Amino acid sequence: MTEPSAKKPGKQPAKIVLTSHPGGHGPKPIPIKWGVRDPMKRGPAIATVTNMAQRNVIGTHSGSYSVYRALAVAAGALDPLRRPDLTNTSPSKAIGPHPQWFDAQQIVSLDPFGAVVADVFKSYLDRSYDIRPTIAVTSAHIRLPEIDDAIDAGRLACDGKILRAGRDVVVTKAAIEPVWYLPEIANRFNCTETVLRRTLFEHTAGMFPDLVTRPDLSVFLPPIGGLTIYMFGPVDNIADAAKKLAVRVHDECNGSDVFGSDICTCRPYLAHGIEECIRTAQAGGAGVIVYNRKEGRALGEVTKFLVYNARKRQEGGDSAAQYFARTECVAGVQDMRFQELMPDALHWLGITRIDRFVSMSNMKYDAIVRSGIKVVDRVPIPDELIPADARVEMEAKMAAGYFTPDGATATDEELARVQGRKLGD
Numbered sequence: 001m002t003e004p005s006a007k008k009p010g011k012q013p014a015k016i017v018l019t020s021h022p023g024g025h026g027p028k029p030i031p032i033k034w035g036v037r038d039p040m041k042r043g044p045a046i047a048t049v050t051n052m053a054q055r056n057v058i059g060t061h062s063g064s065y066s067v068y069r070a071l072a073v074a075a076g077a078l079d080p081l082r083r084p085d086l087t088n089t090s091p092s093k094a095i096g097p098h099p100q101w102f103d104a105q106q107i108v109s110l111d112p113f114g115a116v117v118a119d120v121f122k123s124y125l126d127r128s129y130d131i132r133p134t135i136a137v138t139s140a141h142i143r144l145p146e147i148d149d150a151i152d153a154g155r156l157a158c159d160g161k162i163l164r165a166g167r168d169v170v171v172t173k174a175a176i177e178p179v180w181y182l183p184e185i186a187n188r189f190n191c192t193e194t195v196l197r198r199t200l201f202e203h204t205a206g207m208f209p210d211l212v213t214r215p216d217l218s219v220f221l222p223p224i225g226g227l228t229i230y231m232f233g234p235v236d237n238i239a240d241a242a243k244k245l246a247v248r249v250h251d252e253c254n255g256s257d258v259f260g261s262d263i264c265t266c267r268p269y270l271a272h273g274i275e276e277c278i279r280t281a282q283a284g285g286a287g288v289i290v291y292n293r294k295e296g297r298a299l300g301e302v303t304k305f306l307v308y309n310a311r312k313r314q315e316g317g318d319s320a321a322q323y324f325a326r327t328e329c330v331a332g333v334q335d336m337r338f339q340e341l342m343p344d345a346l347h348w349l350g351i352t353r354i355d356r357f358v359s360m361s362n363m364k365y366d367a368i369v370r371s372g373i374k375v376v377d378r379v380p381i382p383d384e385l386i387p388a389d390a391r392v393e394m395e396a397k398m399a400a401g402y403f404t405p406d407g408a409t410a411t412d413e414e415l416a417r418v419q420g421r422k423l424g425d
């Protein structure tokens, strides 16, 4: 294997090396045998751009932030050959290994060893391989006004451990960057690997030629957002089938989650999920919130705001009956989240059963159950937590077959009557 470049720090190669050019890559890289139990036999995923000969994946680290790293290099602020100093960065709590880690079909969109590369691939690191974590685990306290409300209303009580006297909540959290094993990603989406590679190549305007020129590389680090897991209660309880578990899988909604926009139920649902997680952890179990960076049903916020305008300006005003149609007009589809990859994070945590699943989405429920996780109870959001302007969304979703405890759906006439505010009101 080639040793790291002897070039001086701060110097980039003088000529552009196309990864697709014959001989543009080095000697045969370390193979990745996805799903193999022994990490040294599985092989590290090496996505460095400091030494092209070491690379054994397509794409690079940090998801969409890799572009900012390129900007930092272009601006002269970052040495392109710099490698991270990982001293003291190991996980605050150990997660796994779990049996699901060693099933090539159960986890296909993240690297189960992503948090522990400094340990399990130490011998490679000692030989100057540039291997970087794709998962980081840390501990924190969080504070939410909705949890204050739950305490004031008597629904939650401070226990001094999970919910502290100061009303802050103790959590363990994990940030995960996507690492895709392409053969099984293709399987999940019912297409061939060839079609998947070619489509990814073409629809990123040829951003990653390796997708089509390097069939020997099966792992791709896509330039997209990852996910964050918030864990409540002892981490060991999460995979323990004898302990109760509450889970909410939440897809990012910046407008509601952060800014409190009242057109949807995202933040109320997230806060309700956190409340359920705390309650279950306090009862001796654990809670898990998975927060996916899939803004606006993975259509992005520009599309989302265009849809809001189209909804509010349409003839007859914003109505539950037209809720999905307006999205389809702008985006071509109602939803691009495709929950097929979502259960991977739950399998990484070793989850086999969810006692309280805080969601009304059948897409999420179906994906989780199909992946082999048992769901005992589905927990809808209490009516009093739904903002008035979000009634349009709620009624439309319920009519579209989202889960309701009593199976009730509104008639077309009733749907047309559920109206949101006009634009600018």
Ligand SMILES: [Zn+2]
Binding pocket: 253, 256, 264, 265, 266, 267
């Ligand atoms: Zn929302």
